[in-house]
Amino acid sequence: MKPDGWPGHVWLEGKTIVHLKDSQERPSHMPRGPATKSGEGFLNPAMAPARTRSVMLLSDALENEWLVKKNKPIRILDALCATGVRARRWRKEAPQQNRIRITANDLDVNAQIWGRESHKNHPIGDNLVWEKEKDRFSIPQDGIVEDGIRWTNSDARKVMVDAPFQWIDIDPFGSPVKFLDTAIQSISRVGVLEVTATDVAALCGSTRNSAARRYGSVGITDSYMHDDATRILLATIARIAAMHDKSIHPILSLFDGHFVRVSVLLKRSKESASTWKKNVGYRIRSAPYHFSEAPEGNYSGPLWTGPIFDAEIAGRMTVDRAIDICFGNESDYPKNWSDFDVEHSKREIVRTVRHISESAKLLSGEHLLVAIDDLGIAAGIGQIPSMKSIKMGLEKLGFQMAQCQMPEPMFATDADWDTVLDVARSAK
Ligand SMILES: C[S@@+](CC[C@H](N)C(=O)[O-])C[C@H]1O[C@@H](n2cnc3c(N)ncnc32)[C@H](O)[C@@H]1O
Structure with missing residues (x-):
């Protein structure tokens, strides 16, 4: 039945x-x-x-x-x-x-x-x-x-x-x-x-x-x-x-x-x-x-x-691995699927693991978690710099930084709060 x-x-x-x-x-x-x-x-x-x-x-x-x-x-x-x-x-x-x-x-x-x-x-x-x-x-x-x-x-x-x-x-x-x-x-x-x-x-x-x-x-x-x-x-x-x-x-x-x-x-x-x-x-x-x-x-x-x-x-949970294991091929697609569906299904799989392997090292140890949106007021700056420029600034000083898989833009770092604020103030 x-x-x-x-x-x-x-x-x-x-x-x-x-x-x-x-x-x-x-x-x-x-x-x-x-x-x-x-x-x-x-x-x-x-x-x-x-x-x-x-x-x-x-x-x-x-x-x-x-x-x-x-x-x-x-x-x-x-x-x-x-x-x-x-x-x-x-x-x-x-x-x-x-x-x-x-x-x-x-x-x-x-x-x-x-x-x-x-x-x-x-x-x-x-x-x-x-x-x-x-x-x-x-x-x-x-x-x-x-x-x-x-x-x-x-x-x-x-x-x-x-x-x-x-x-x-x-x-x-x-x-x-x-x-x-x-x-x-x-x-x-x-x-x-x-x-x-x-x-x-x-x-x-x-x-x-x-x-x-x-x-x-x-x-x-x-x-x-x-x-x-x-x-x-x-x-x-x-x-x-x-x-x-x-x-x-x-x-x-x-x-x-x-x-x-x-x-x-x-x-x-x-x-x-x-x-x-x-x-x-x-x-x-x-x-x-x-x-x-x-x-x-x-x-x-x-x-x-x-x-x-x-x-x-978590470090092995990369985009390439996700595509390798979980992204279908032609024989898997439903008959009514268009190229658009295939491309979007790939994007969804990428989004599923985005940031995981990059943040694995920091999140498996002691780290500071920072919400980008909090930086403006905390650092006393009008415009919050991009994640990319903060990363560059922190890495230049020898610290690690990685964006986390979170609903809002947040990153983890092994730098202390004062250093993060200094970098936010000087980053372009
Ligand atoms: C959120 S759904 C599960 C979704 C599923 N894991 C998936 O990925 O599609 C929760 C399920 O729990 C079942 N459920 C609730 N209480 C249960 C119980 N005591 N034992 C077994 N199943 C139960 C419900 O029938 C329902 O199908």
Whole structure:
């Protein structure tokens, strides 16, 4: 039986054909902002960049062996997969498919049927065979395996309790907090946890009660609110991980338009879990800010004060790599695609990773984050110089500087605030 409204209209995300409901508009190539929920077959094209980066991370883990040893498989779960587009993209676009064991789960049976029908209609064609792992777990694995994806239709928390995974993706509507504890427990000795949060009003501090309830945090709505949001989510994950003798190592942490997305490596180790508080504190608004263990003055937090990227992994997330892994070719394009669509799809993939590899080194260590828009008043100058000329000025003095992937123009540097102001005053 076909799902209601099938086949809708087709669209290409990465190299993967997806079916959108007829009621959904044809996406622009750079959709922004939350989509209105369009019923059971919900697929939000504005989340494509997060899915592209997820495919890239998985590819990097397989190729560079930082998660499991050579030839060992990775058991990966998209716990709230809706129509399964992320799981289908892992299956279609990542290399070394014989090492990936994908489970795609969602409570919404109609979204699942839509996803399975999409998968059936666009087979991968590699004749990969993998079966449920019969004796590995205390209870038999449920679900249906089709063309390399195990589909389950259950509460995400049940799926995570039933079996351990080395990679879990949590992408709910709103806050992820109710899934974090189970996800962290379900991750094996070492594993990747990817979390999306769309409750940005709470994370950015504009809804103070929700922030206090969900994250135990206080926010300030200024230029640092997006960085704060990312760090508040990281601190929450670190605190829950520590309860389970685990520590976190952030790989990639971003505020992308209307959501926060963090990818962390979790490791079981009582010793490092015991020191989790070392990287958690408060951002004190001074000139412009500093991190502190204790709250004082005008502060936001508690939040993660440690590195937010892994230098090597994020450093490999280049535009060339993104195009190589996730940009389709002629055989992938939908029939109704024009040259314009192809060009724009390429641009979207470029935008998805823009600034990541360049800022990886700075964001994986101590750095100062600067909002370009704050420089005018702070430096007492009428016209703010361009990012390029500030970069040149700082580099001439021997400092590093890189633009960050942020909703507003911001950069990271290892220079101090006074030097940044001096450079802003003298830059042309
Ligand atoms: C934002 S959507 C997921 C989007 C999807 N990851 C994607 O990339 O298209 C959130 C999904 O969570 C599902 N959901 C909500 N609560 C759930 C639960 N307890 N267990 C499993 N799925 C759940 C909803 O049915 C919905 O499809």
